[in-house]
Amino acid sequence: MTNKAENKELGFGTKTSTQKKRLINKNGSFNINRIEISRWSSLSVYHALVKMSWRKFNFFVFLYFVIINLFFASLYYLTGTEGLKGIEATTESDKFLEAFFFSTQTFSTVGFGRISPFGHISSTIAAIESIVGLLGFALATGLLYGRFSRPIARILFSKNAIIAPFKEGKAFQFRLANKIRNSQITDMSCSVTLAKFENEKGTLIRRFIPLDLEIKNIIFFPMTWTVNHIIDENSPLFGMTENELKDAEVEFMISLNGFDDTFSQTVTSRHSFTHEELVYGAKWISVFSQNENGQTSQDLNKISEFEKVSF
């Protein structure tokens, strides 16, 4: 997947041109409302189960385990607990509980055998439950693998983007780094699109303009990358003052992709900086230092640090 921003439309169309809110949320999702045709057909269960938090996922697994065992316990109970040899309970509630525990032992295929199905009905239910359990567990295996192996480019972005002095003029800059230390990303590419409001015959229109980057492709990504757009006469930011940037409610939309060389998968990331996250007149504080052995060291805690400068 190549990312040649220059030949491509952004995909936000012209109808969003009057939306005053940011278009890309901080977590990379799109800030666009949708009215679905159907609540269910628009939901991919697998995507949902793979993307939800571990806490939520574990809760759903546990809930499923309890519900399915309540269901089978009811079947055993209703078809008669005399079908479960070894039950020693005397009260009805205890009998149901024993049926429930027997069900968990069947579903998980532990099968201790103190209680065992006896007779055709309970044996049939137990056979069905064990196959349901096996398939449910097969699903869980697939989901856990899907959750774990899902490629995420955990990119660390600077909190702000800045307008920095650059050579004779100015530049738009932000910094990013690979958050994960034990996995390399190679062949990184970055594209930045500017969204700004323009007054066209009295109407506010949001325009999307790709920004040229000094470097938009790097082979290796072991270092903090300062993405740099030079504000020259070809730049849509050329000549804009701090107030004009605020008035135009600029939003810088960022699309990243690279290649995770552990899993040989393309990983992508989205981000945006709004005018509120833009610092006009600043320069970055270096993340690098060099120790006595002549080895360079980078401190990721400093990735968002800058100092104010005036033009």
Place this chain on the structure above:
Amino acid sequence: MTNKAENKELGFGTKTSTQKKRLINKNGSFNINRIEISRWSSLSVYHALVKMSWRKFNFFVFLYFVIINLFFASLYYLTGTEGLKGIEATTESDKFLEAFFFSTQTFSTVGFGRISPFGHISSTIAAIESIVGLLGFALATGLLYGRFSRPIARILFSKNAIIAPFKEGKAFQFRLANKIRNSQITDMSCSVTLAKFENEKGTLIRRFIPLDLEIKNIIFFPMTWTVNHIIDENSPLFGMTENELKDAEVEFMISLNGFDDTFSQTVTSRHSFTHEELVYGAKWISVFSQNENGQTSQDLNKISEFEKVSF
């Protein structure tokens, strides 16, 4: 995978030029008959098991479970039920049933133990059955994961394509959207090929002509996309009347691909619009609205809605 339609042949060759039926079915499959060399060698069992409906898949799993257990139950029964310690049945049919339930408990590795193999023969059969069960279950795990993680670009297409007024002239248009709300597709590209019949020296010949699109690549795909082919003098549709389009039995063949950013996989989709699904003289009704907070909202229920216009 890039999709540069202009440099590529469509792949339908010239021999299909006289086929009167549509070439691409509504579900994206090809409407081409094949006479196979062999019914079996042309079938990929994995593709079949992964693509079939859940109803069918579950039925096959259940059927497999019953058949394999009938097979092993027969083995236990034929080698003598005295090899199964704990059997309490007295009639032959009950003995077979107990052997069957014992088999299910072995195959699923539940192993309650009320009945257990006793003696070399039944122990050997049980050992083999348990390994067969484990491998069968391993297969099911793989298949379930394959079914779940199979990347599907569930694209919502407008029911019709239209010939719409566009600037001074006309344009061929259809709309599409990402059907799934909880998974983003990025880097979408679209190519459209026109198939039309032409009278060449008295013979009807079907020609395949790629159509230029105003935009054929978008970086993000959060919005409904109106794919637009401007009918100018370079277009093979230029100057064709409604009746000429019907007579030429035009079919618009669409190939889409994008990048599912949850699974980092390329997803593809195929579609076609025949002349019967083409509305001559129409314009789309907007799917967008804006609420009081200034946020844009799109209603996917309206994706197929248009109003008739006359040229």
Place this chain on the structure above:
Amino acid sequence: MTNKAENKELGFGTKTSTQKKRLINKNGSFNINRIEISRWSSLSVYHALVKMSWRKFNFFVFLYFVIINLFFASLYYLTGTEGLKGIEATTESDKFLEAFFFSTQTFSTVGFGRISPFGHISSTIAAIESIVGLLGFALATGLLYGRFSRPIARILFSKNAIIAPFKEGKAFQFRLANKIRNSQITDMSCSVTLAKFENEKGTLIRRFIPLDLEIKNIIFFPMTWTVNHIIDENSPLFGMTENELKDAEVEFMISLNGFDDTFSQTVTSRHSFTHEELVYGAKWISVFSQNENGQTSQDLNKISEFEKVSF
């Protein structure tokens, strides 16, 4: 993955230039001898287990199952069968057999319980065996999934390539089709490289020359594809007679790749035609026919059929 043969070397180097045998075998493997640094380090066990035949794979699984259970049975037997409660055997060989069957029940996690570990030593062995069994089964699951989901472009090639009359001149042609009826390949590309011997100052040198194809990319691949290299003045085959082709011991090396749209994976295929598989003066018999409903049908049994023609 793009496949621009024109900018790339073939990778056979110049040292193979005197090899008289074919360079690519019929099954797509390379006919190049290697002397390995080490028999073991050059073997990827996973690749081997995934690529071997099902017969061989099942045999290895069964063998592993028997050997590991013989190992654990020996441990139980040597540490004393009094550690296995429930053993009823009286002879030593029967005791070992019971230990073996107990081991299989532990390894497969069936655990009937007629025999159960009693005492610290056999309990510890059983605990270790069950975890080994689980991990072994986990491995089998992964391998089975890897075997099943491995993308194979099962391409059906014509048995021969031909030199056919084409317009005013000649062309080199072969045919291919997607062997699998229930999985589509899209975005197919093909490159052909000619290997021929040339007499250079008295020495036979094998040259590798890419051949231009009339069509080298197709979007859809539902039909039989006749790959066509026109023998014009730019072709290295131009003016060569049948005997000259034989003397030059030509080999046509074919590299294919496409996109399996069920699994969203690139699939590749290699093939070659030697001068012995080249028919000089032939034309293909059509695989297509049209039924009364106007639908085109292709008969894959005819893919290798040609009729001789003379120039």
Place this chain on the structure above:
Amino acid sequence: MTNKAENKELGFGTKTSTQKKRLINKNGSFNINRIEISRWSSLSVYHALVKMSWRKFNFFVFLYFVIINLFFASLYYLTGTEGLKGIEATTESDKFLEAFFFSTQTFSTVGFGRISPFGHISSTIAAIESIVGLLGFALATGLLYGRFSRPIARILFSKNAIIAPFKEGKAFQFRLANKIRNSQITDMSCSVTLAKFENEKGTLIRRFIPLDLEIKNIIFFPMTWTVNHIIDENSPLFGMTENELKDAEVEFMISLNGFDDTFSQTVTSRHSFTHEELVYGAKWISVFSQNENGQTSQDLNKISEFEKVSF
């Protein structure tokens, strides 16, 4: 993923320009120090578990198994061993051990049943343990599959790079081969970047300069590949003597990628040669030989062998 080194920055930036140590380690990792924001958030557990050695991985699995069973054994013991029917131990330590073994049988779902949970508390604990065991095993399955199917291009590099005589002048060369005999890599591409120190107004600056390769793409990779950079007037190495190369502390950074045609995955590899691994004035000893049947054979043991020559 294409690798067009000429259009891309290397990604080491300018801040590493004074680092005296090598930038890429022998194993392909980067020799760059990082100060993490947080020790834990910068670690991807999955990447760690997939990349660690088998010895380490097995140790962690075993450790996890022991710890989790100690935990559940403690629960059974603390809630009263009268909840475990079948325990025959009389001392407290033996009771705990029996609880531990019962726990392993529950966790692995073997469930012999000699000891079985009796009463609500121990039954509940056992139900929870069996589901934890199943999920833990599901995780192990996913990890084992991830470890096995992880695409590794095991590339064999020559120990040294050399400056060799080439035609009228010189060339920089190294050799590489596919280490794995049972998996083919196709579509290999290679890029080499030179890092050298230059004296700029009294300061040592490290410059990164891409080197042109005679061949940088090969379709098939069955043979040893001698990567060749011709040192002509366009080369940054042009006119440099052996001592100048040492003084400039040159490092040749290599990025490789190809396509594993067993798994249809892109595989990558990184390597570097420092000035200490560069031999000035040498030529390679051929790895090829030809047997009496006219088949070429390559001996990978010779891949690093060269003979000294003087210019």
